[in-house]
Amino acid sequence: MSDTKYGKYGGQFVPEILMPALEELEQGYEKYRNDPQFLEELNYYLKDFAGRETPLYHARNLSKKYGTKIYLKREDLVHGGAHKLNNTIGQALLAKYMGKTRLVAETGAGQHGTATAMAGTNLGFETHVYMGAKDTERQRMNVYRMEIMGTEVHPVESGSRTLKDAINEALRDWVSNVENTHYLIGSVVGPHPYPMMVRDFQSVIGNEVKQQIMEKEGRYPDSIVACAGGGSNAIGIFYPFIEEDVKLIAVEAGGKGMKYTKDAALHSASLSVGEDGVLQGARTRILQDEYGQILESSSISAGLDYSGVGPELAHLADIGRLLPRVVNDDMALEAFHELSRVEGIIPALESSHAVAHVMEAAESGELGELVVINLSGRGDKDLETVIGLERRN
Amino acid sequence: MKLAEKFNELKNRNETALLAYVCAGDPDIDSTPRIVESLIRGGADIIELGLPFSDPVADGPTIQAASERALSAGMNPDRYFELVANLDVQVPLVCMTYYNLIYKRGIEKFVKDCVSSGISGLIIPDLPAEESNDLANCCTQEGVDLIFLVAPVTTDERIEMILSKTSGFVYIVSRLGVTGTRSDVTAATSDIISRVRTDIPKAVGFGISNAEQAAKIIDAGADGVIVGSAFVDIIASGDNVEKRLEDLTTEIKAVCRRD
Numbered sequence: 001m002s003d004t005k006y007g008k009y010g011g012q013f014v015p016e017i018l019m020p021a022l023e024e025l026e027q028g029y030e031k032y033r034n035d036p037q038f039l040e041e042l043n044y045y046l047k048d049f050a051g052r053e054t055p056l057y058h059a060r061n062l063s064k065k066y067g068t069k070i071y072l073k074r075e076d077l078v079h080g081g082a083h084k085l086n087n088t089i090g091q092a093l094l095a096k097y098m099g100k101t102r103l104v105a106e107t108g109a110g111q112h113g114t115a116t117a118m119a120g121t122n123l124g125f126e127t128h129v130y131m132g133a134k135d136t137e138r139q140r141m142n143v144y145r146m147e148i149m150g151t152e153v154h155p156v157e158s159g160s161r162t163l164k165d166a167i168n169e170a171l172r173d174w175v176s177n178v179e180n181t182h183y184l185i186g187s188v189v190g191p192h193p194y195p196m197m198v199r200d201f202q203s204v205i206g207n208e209v210k211q212q213i214m215e216k217e218g219r220y221p222d223s224i225v226a227c228a229g230g231g232s233n234a235i236g237i238f239y240p241f242i243e244e245d246v247k248l249i250a251v252e253a254g255g256k257g258m259k260y261t262k263d264a265a266l267h268s269a270s271l272s273v274g275e276d277g278v279l280q281g282a283r284t285r286i287l288q289d290e291y292g293q294i295l296e297s298s299s300i301s302a303g304l305d306y307s308g309v310g311p312e313l314a315h316l317a318d319i320g321r322l323l324p325r326v327v328n329d330d331m332a333l334e335a336f337h338e339l340s341r342v343e344g345i346i347p348a349l350e351s352s353h354a355v356a357h358v359m360e361a362a363e364s365g366e367l368g369e370l371v372v373i374n375l376s377g378r379g380d381k382d383l384e385t386v387i388g389l390e391r392r393n
Numbered sequence: 394m395k396l397a398e399k400f401n402e403l404k405n406r407n408e409t410a411l412l413a414y415v416c417a418g419d420p421d422i423d424s425t426p427r428i429v430e431s432l433i434r435g436g437a438d439i440i441e442l443g444l445p446f447s448d449p450v451a452d453g454p455t456i457q458a459a460s461e462r463a464l465s466a467g468m469n470p471d472r473y474f475e476l477v478a479n480l481d482v483q484v485p486l487v488c489m490t491y492y493n494l495i496y497k498r499g500i501e502k503f504v505k506d507c508v509s510s511g512i513s514g515l516i517i518p519d520l521p522a523e524e525s526n527d528l529a530n531c532c533t534q535e536g537v538d539l540i541f542l543v544a545p546v547t548t549d550e551r552i553e554m555i556l557s558k559t560s561g562f563v564y565i566v567s568r569l570g571v572t573g574t575r576s577d578v579t580a581a582t583s584d585i586i587s588r589v590r591t592d593i594p595k596a597v598g599f600g601i602s603n604a605e606q607a608a609k610i611i612d613a614g615a616d617g618v619i620v621g622s623a624f625v626d627i628i629a630s631g632d633n634v635e636k637r638l639e640d641l642t643t644e645i646k647a648v649c650r651r652d
Binding site: 011015017168175263279281 | 446447448449450451453454457458461464469470471491492493494495496497498518519520521522523524541542543544546547548551555566
């Protein structure tokens, strides 16, 4: 078995009933990850179905306004409107090679569910998506999108009715149907091999940036900024740069402030202020109370609203290779408007956190002179949320 | 009382063990001692007392709801150990919980709290044998049994590895899926029971809710039957709880006594 840990984080903290499935998945991934036919097919789907490569766009207006050269990695232009399809196409194809016929997935904002529906439908799977009932309410368009593609969406009414409850339900489905079903995790979280596998499939982002920035600038950027909930778009753009002299900044959701109620955090900043713990299959940094009960998280963006973070990101933060930063709801909302007005690009509320941090930190010089923002998704899905919020104010 | 002693004692009487699960603090902290006493009056041989966790991934809706009720009632590890220490019962007690609560409290402190409050064993459904070394070492040192699970999908190779680590008994998951009442005892259940070849007592759980199902499990070769969600359902109903818990326990225990 390959190493399941990143420093002290990661591992496989799952019921015994899942261990054989994880073993099978690990073996399947090891078998096909470098298989020429698998890779050729994957590249075909990434190019002709997902629309890769995505542009690395020099945001001239934003650069001028904030006094540093800013590039946007346009993952918002991937089919479906976010980076999520990079991973779902990869995993669905792997599941097909492994002989599975059914996919289950969890989703927060609905982006991963939609991307799973796209990949699953295209590759001929019966697809089931679990989504917190709170999220099905605030992301109705994504629910419709999934259903139109023939995916069954199961609203999850238990617990906080958000992403972590959806993950619990998806795990339960997998536990009950493990023989014909692949659980398509949408982020670099969960038990090994998921954090590694999802990272690998998302690394296409960073690999493209490496080439594109060399062509355009003849050098690597001073810093790369990405938002992080579970952290798949962040690790995807960071990973190919880990050995390079590039500052890597992960921006977490500060929600309504770095405060707590009895069983909830008003933010989702597990990387910045979370503690060592075990959640949903992996040891990582999590939001928990004094007894180890998981705290509910909070954010304006459903995709960042998560009580844990990928174990590899936690490790990179521990060793100082990655800098966690926090942006609150108001700042993210401001950045959402700013990028829309200045560049004519409406960013997802998730990605708006990364943009907001650049707006805030550009002046201080922390970011250097050449910055790449991972614009992980487009904001069309958030219009209802934003309009709703502003009517209220 | 040690789990091994209890299983031995029952074996000598030609009885199968009845292990009864309830969640501590469900529906409230004060009710738990009376609930446990009802189960013992009905004939439960071992009590599995759940310590509720916010994200119980191995459990179905019934026990998840019980965990939520218990957490709302204020159950936490401090109160749990206090409650257990004050229980006046003569049967072995097993703590069933999730790993993060142990990890957060500190492995050593948690296991020592088990010893001082009278817990004989631990079942941690999200801790597979591969990740268990630290806890297993501590349990061995303090004399607490660490009970591992095997499932129908567990390979023979893994079964052997798990049997080398489990102590007290081995928990056989009767079918795929999460905890919860089901109406069938499948061929997969008999298959997994026969594949677990060991002198360590074999207790079978997940989906056993009545005497008829228990009888089938016993015929298939189990040394113990574990019943949980059926009791939790009674607790959730709030209707004549203690009497009905005792009656159901009596009914299931009756089939454990036949030879």
